[in-house]
Structure formats: structure tokens, C-alpha cells
Amino acid sequence: MPMPPKRLQMLDDKLAEVDAAPLSQVDGLLMGVIICPHPIEPGDWLPLVLRTEDNTPVVFGDPEQKDALFRLLIDYYTSRVEDLNGGRYEALFEVDEDDEVIWGAWAEGFMLSLSLAPPEVWETMLSSPDEDVADAIAMLMTFVAISQGEAPPELEDEEELVREAPSLIPDCIETLHRSRRAIKADGAS
Numbered sequence: 001m002p003m004p005p006k007r008l009q010m011l012d013d014k015l016a017e018v019d020a021a022p023l024s025q026v027d028g029l030l031m032g033v034i035i036c037p038h039p040i041e042p043g044d045w046l047p048l049v050l051r052t053e054d055n056t057p058v059v060f061g062d063p064e065q066k067d068a069l070f071r072l073l074i075d076y077y078t079s080r081v082e083d084l085n086g087g088r089y090e091a092l093f094e095v096d097e098d099d100e101v102i103w104g105a106w107a108e109g110f111m112l113s114l115s116l117a118p119p120e121v122w123e124t125m126l127s128s129p130d131e132d133v134a135d136a137i138a139m140l141m142t143f144v145a146i147s148q149g150e151a152p153p154e155l156e157d158e159e160e161l162v163r164e165a166p167s168l169i170p171d172c173i174e175t176l177h178r179s180r181r182a183i184k185a186d187g188a189s
Contacts, residue, residue, distance in 0.1 A: 003079040011072040018058040018069065021049050024102075025109035026073070027092035030080050032113020035176040037183060038121040040113070042074060048112045049073060084177045091170045101166040107147035110140060125176070133179045136172035143169060 003011070012023045021029070026049050033040045050058045050069075060066040083089045094102040114122060125137040143165055145151055151158050161168075 003076055007072065007075065011069075011076055014065075014069045014072060015049075018050070018060060018065070019052045020058050020069075021051065021109065022094065022105050024092050024094045024105040025112075026076070027080070028106035028109025028111075029113045030077055030109075031089075031091075031173050032110045033077075033116065034081055034084060035173060035180055036113065036117050036121060037125070037180050038117040040116045042077070044116050045113070046070070046073065048116075084174065085181070087174065089170050089174055089177070091166070091173070093166060103143070103165045103169060104147040106169065107140075107143045111144040111148070114141075114144070128179075130179060132175050136175040139168060139172050140176075 008023075015021065015023060015026065029045060029048060033045050047057070052058055060069075080089070091103070091106055093106055096102055122137065122141075126134055126141075128134045128137075142152060142155065142161070146155075146158065146162065146165075155161070
């Protein structure tokens with residue numbers, strides 16, 4: 001079930017209160033954590049969320065503030081897993097004053113998630129015999145590169161890809177999540 005709007009706003013406010021990662025970046029990071037076939041524990045990804053823009057750990061005013069934010073983050077993670085399991089994932093992008101979708105923070109969060117699993121995990125996905133999986137992870141990595149100003153030189157129509165990113169990103173995440181669930185189900189039988 002999606003996180004109720006009031007709780008989502010509360011999470012956004014609490015992240016801003018301690019100058020942590022923006023919610024769009026958190027969403028990108030969590031999507032990488034969720035779709036990764038290698039298990040990634042909250043103790044691994046929480047420190048990446050709880051860093052300021054200059055990459056220093058956030059400072060909490062008191063333990064209750066920290067506990068409240070941790071609970072909200074875990075609730076958000078759980079709601080995103082449920083959204084994906086139900087086929088209801090909608091990426092959480094920033095929107096500027098002209099109603100333009102800004103997906104760069106989401107891509108930065110996804111990029112952070114790449115550091116949480118051994119490189120061979122992502123390489124295996126890129127070379128997957130399932131073309132949908134290989135294409136989806138390659139597309140997400142292309143968006144990461146574009147967000148970092150490092151578009152691959154062989155990329156033909158970067159402007160069109162940038163325009164389509166808000167619809168392509170959720171499709172890629174859904175594809176990778178379905179694949180991960182299928183692999184997990186096959187491993188359990």
C-alpha cells in the first residue's frame with residue numbers, strides 16, 4: 001500500500017529538518033536496493049540517506065528525532081516494496097516551478113545504491129540472457145551517467161531520452177523487480 005500522503009510529507013519534512021538526502025534521491029536509492037539480487041540491509045543504505053549535501057553524517061538534535069526518521073524511512077521502504085509487488089510503482093521525482101519533472105536526484109540516489117553491492121552483481125544483470133533485464137539495467141545506468149554529465153558518447157538522441165526518462169525509469173524498475181522476484185521464487189522452490 002502506498003505511504004499515505006501525510007506520512008510522506010512528514011518524511012520529506014524530517015529529511016529536510018536534518019539536511020539529509022531529498023526524498024527523490026531516497027526513492028532512487030531504495031529502488032536500487034530493492035531490485036538488487038544481492039541482499040542489502042538497512043544498516044548499509046541508511047548511512048547513505050543520512051548524509052548532508054557535503055557528504056557529512058547528519059546530526060540529530062535528540063534520539064527521538066533519529067528514531068522517528070528511521071521509522072519513517074523503514075515504513076517508506078516497506079511501502080515501496082509493496083508498490084512494486086502490486087505493480088503500482090511511480091517514481092518520486094522533483095518538479096520545478098514550471099511543472100517540469102526533474103529526475104536527476106532520483107538517478108543520483110540510484111547511483112548510490114550501485115555501491116552497495118559487488119560490481120559483479122550489476123555486471124551479471126547487464127549481461128543477462130534476458131534482454132529485458134539487460135536493457136533495463138543498461139537504461140538506468142545511462143540515466144545515471146546523464147545525470148552526472150557523462151552521457152555515453154554512443155548515445156544517439158540524448159534529448160529525447162531525457163524527455164522520456166520520467167516514464168522509462170519506472171518501467172525499468174518494474175522490469176527488474178519482476179525479474180528479481182522470479183529469481184527469488186525459483187531459488188525457493
